Amino acid sequence: MAQTTLKSRSRQIYKPKLARQVKEKVIEFILFLAAFSSVATTVAILYILIKESFLFFQEVPIVDFLTGTKWTPLFVNPQYGILPLLSGTLMSAGVALAVAIPMGTIAAIYLSEFATKRVREIAKPALELLAAIPTVVYGYFALLYVTPFLQNFFPKLPGFNILAAGLVMGLMIIPFISSISEDAMSAVPVGLREGSYAMGATKLQTALKVVFSAAISGISSSYILGTSRAVGETMIVAIAAGLRPNLTWNPFDQAATITAFIVQVSLGDLPHGTIAYQTIFAAGLTLVLMTLLLNIIGHFLAKTYREIY
Amino acid sequence: MPTTNLRKLRTNLNRRKLINSGFAFLGATIIAIAIIILLGLTLKMAFQGAERITPEFFTSFPSRRASRAGILSAWVGTCLVMLVTAMAAIPLGVASGIYLEEYAKKNWLADLIEINVTNLAGVPSIIYGLLALGLFVYELRLGQSILSAGLTLALLILPVVIVTTRESIRAIPNSLREASYALGASKWQTIWDHILPYSFGSILTGVIIGLSRAIGETAPIITIGALTFIAFLPKSPFKSEFPFLSFEWLQAPFTVMPIQMFNWVSRPQAAFEINAAAAGTVLIGMTLGINAIAIFLRYQLRKDIKW
Amino acid sequence: MVINNSHEQITSIPKAEVADLDFYYGSFHALKGINMTLPEHSVTALIGPSGCGKTTFLRCFNRMHDLYPGNRYEGSIWLDKDTNILGRKVDPIEVRMRISMVFQRPNPFPKSIYENVAYGLRVRGENNRRLMDEKIEDALRVSALWDEVKDRLNESAYNLSGGQQQRLCIARALVADPEIVLFDEPTSALDPIATASIEELMSTLKDRVTILIVTHSMQQAARISDHTAFMYLGELIEFGRTKDVFNKPLNQQTEDYISGRIG
């Protein structure tokens, strides 16, 4: 090949350098801004919550807020103890998790280790539908079908109660646990599974002793996710668990959760700037801190039990 | 191997196999129970609402008389809100996903964004409602409008879109990236010509799943204050004079399907319970329809793409 | 068509006998009419070009193919002349308790060193700590790992080097006194030093068990095995004493392979 063609060829390809580099940089910057928008969202959430809560805590001592056993912010002698809302939140989440964790885990083990490919391909999306149903529909189920059904066995059960809301919420949370756990278990390398089968283990032994422990990080993060779902779930409890702040540990009782309180107050359309308006932000801040704490725990769990195979 | 030994081995084996089958039965039962309960409740609702699901139900506004009340303003509102949500969440989420997967260097900033996205995914939806109330309604003065609601839900599903975008991009084998670079493509060329087209389908699937979640969200919309009697439609986005597009509808008051259902659920008259059941059935139908599209897309993609 | 150019001089007692074995992955006919005997207390090597079916054959011995749908065996593998491993009524789990396996890549469980070896006993419901300690120490000694790990039995197995992990897997395979141990290219993921230590192990192991090993290295086969089987395109082409197969192959294809002309 002649030397001249080589030269001209190289000149041709050296040409568009600067324009291209500028374009690449601009695009990268735009994409960065987009990615950063999620950080901006978090900052905005914290800003709004902290700003309003700050005003709130100027009126209400933080100790009273954390230790008070009565939550009556809208009455004549308002009391701002978050404990009743907290107990409602924890109780309903507790009932839900008592349903969802065992059922979700067993379903995940079954799907990943026992089910045939066909069954898995049908059952997994079918289970995922449980999470796709709008929560307002679940609230409807809990209030109009599940509570009356439970009243057949527990005649004293009030019309609004934690139990029905929690049970239905548990049903909704199952797929968060089963799907993510199943993914984690499926990701366990075939080599480990075959190692166990080659020792003469049954499917169950392989599933529980090898696959489960190898996938523990993914499984524990599914529990964390399920928990933060349960704690933050709103419509089911707002519709079916009752709106009365009630410091109780009895699931047969009615009780308002943090989320239900926010919804209830929002329905009344509180105007900007009143203390009643600020209460929902203080309650929201509490909720965010709870879920943040859960996430941090999840992060640690994932770190300690990182999948190492 | 001595036969006594073999016999011991077999007894032990039989016990283990029994436990094994017991568990398999338990697992299948649990899955079946969960699905049957869901199916049972849904069908019960559908039967209860069936008498109300007529064409008029879709073309009537809400009314104080249950038998005349319909979901026209609700489903139109839902569609418009979803439109805003999709328009905001898709570009933002896809761009973020691309940045995180293809550009971000391993540094504290990338870690921050990454951890932040995970965290946002766990923030309860009602908190987005509070954000919207404080930010969109009061600080930015967007009012209790379709725009506020759409943006709120867009932020809510942003983590879903980001995560699925990242996963779809990650599923593209590195060999294709290297092939493109080796031909002298720049980074953006590689992304635009290869990464995006090849992951388009699965990103779309993720977005649709995100939207199907947004469609049923009630709490954040209640928080911005949308529970009202709305018996009219927002202005049409099209008009006869130039420039033919109108954005007034963005500012309009609105209601959406889950809010309408919530409204009817909390009415005590049995007749409205039927409406609520009918609206719930339609809402589930919409959600399932959207999910079915997503599943179909995913299936089509699996069939076509094999790298 | 069954080609079986066995040399006649196999002397030891047969531990297992393969008779007319065919194997199918769905419709793909991967093993074709294999007949072979596995002599007791000796090392038998399977060699052949990539894709010829060595791994497939090996995994018939502990019914590993049962784990995946669509696989089909035909023919039989007789263990001690009385049990057909492939028999319909024979439980694959029982087979696997008698015939254990070591894989190509070390695959210790994400558990402690102790628990990895203990697993072979625990699946049988063994819980007696004294007995387990004893057996585990024994297995680790035989696998030439005891001295290196005896002070850190509770550490994670993932802290070990690749070679140590593979020896751990060997200990795990040995702990419950299997009759046959199958090795599928056990050193292909290891460096030369780790490889040497595992090869050294082999010769001591055959006092306890019968060994069947797949290897892609002819040199390795020559170094460690007593008998060698050469496979090609799913068929067993030649089987005999290692030195015979390597020095005076009966079959042209074997010779081509050994001299590097094919593969």
Add this chain to the structure above:
Amino acid sequence: MVINNSHEQITSIPKAEVADLDFYYGSFHALKGINMTLPEHSVTALIGPSGCGKTTFLRCFNRMHDLYPGNRYEGSIWLDKDTNILGRKVDPIEVRMRISMVFQRPNPFPKSIYENVAYGLRVRGENNRRLMDEKIEDALRVSALWDEVKDRLNESAYNLSGGQQQRLCIARALVADPEIVLFDEPTSALDPIATASIEELMSTLKDRVTILIVTHSMQQAARISDHTAFMYLGELIEFGRTKDVFNKPLNQQTEDYISGRIG
């Protein structure tokens, strides 16, 4: 320390010259003081045991290592004596436009056959359909694929067989008239027949371009290359005309490798 036992008889014009090349994956020193010339219009083979750095070396020529963080080059590779490929101011994208690459596994884009080849032109902003048609036909002809695909240029490239896909990748690499084409074990994922057709191609290609190829098969190196470089543990041990390297290696390690004693 630079070991460079080059035979002296290299005759053709150097297309590229490697001078004191070191390469690091993070802190891992993968290439150590390599000096070599790449003769123009000829096929140069890189051989050596697995992990010796062949792929790493090859990917220095088109700056592929720039794609991943933590990689570091030292030294230089002069192209046509005037451009240092590794130079700080040289844009890797330009390098890749002049030096293209074919990978170990065929990696066509999930696009049509036509668009696969066209992509090499499109990245340069070429859009003239007539000119593209011409160049694409030419590239496909040179890659001995034209006759097989000319009637189905709009079909997906995934409908082609592995060997056809690899030839498509070669056409893609050739379409924009590169000066050097790098091949990284281009036949290792292919069956013998496909391999033969690609080997055949090589000899016709060298009229257009300079070829550097990594292969794990010494036979292949012997068959297709004009010059051979033997690498070991990140160093270039021996470099010279292929027949010299294979028949009278200067270095003991080369001889050991060629005779199968190591690797």
Add this chain to the structure above:
Amino acid sequence: VPAVKSQSGSIIKIDGSSTVYPITEAVAEEYQIENKGATQVTVGVSGTGGGFKKFCSEDEAVRTDISDASRPIKEEEMAMCEAAGVEYIEIPVAYDAITVVANPENPIESMTVEELAQIWDPESEGEITNWSQVNPEWPDAEFVLYGPGADSGTFDGFTDKINGDEGASRTDYTPSEDDNVLVQGVSSDPNALGYFGYSYYEENQDKLKAIAIDAGEGAVVPSVETVRDGSYAPLSRPIYIYVNAQAAEKPEVAEFVEFYLTNAEGLVPEVGSVPLTPEEYQEGIARFQNGETGTTAAK
């Protein structure tokens, strides 16, 4: 309601009392049918207090044109309105009876004002929790209370008239601005007791039982007659709409208010409330047309 295509402009924003809501909703519905969607009306339910907070808001984006109220505007609300420069016209639209309801399974038929006060007194919180503590003849069972929230005019009216002090109430009950929630609660719990506007009882007579109230002259059950003749005491009261005087100058608002008052007589009974007399409605129209601002209700 048949579909009406949206075409033009103005929106009338209404919010406030849940007691008035059914009436306003019915009027809005009829008005929009008649009007073919030319004017759009939104009706929210925030409770009387919540409604006034919006009605008198400085923020125009939030401010409503009309506020539903189940009690007259309070001093502090007047001050808020003044600060925001909002003038208003007060128009009564119906009578209401705050109705005390129990589950139909509950054997109690009537209560004296004192008994009611004892149940709802702030002092009783945590102390009085059982029917029999109030009246030994009543069942020995814990009661469960439902009532409106603190933004509610009904709450203000009830506490004022029963406990003698506006806002004085025990707090360990289920509060909701949405009376439908209260109906749900009482109807699903045999030991429940609640109170809310008459129309919510009227609509749900099959699930609820109205408790007769004895203010010293014998127990009286709420009904259209007992409200009209004043014998259902002390829990009867007029209910209002408040119209922003500035907004009233807009023709569509004026048209709507007049439509409201001319059709109220027919629509009020339909939603289970007690209508005013035709003369009273005429007076209201006159007040409105004359633009008489301020409140006339005796405090």
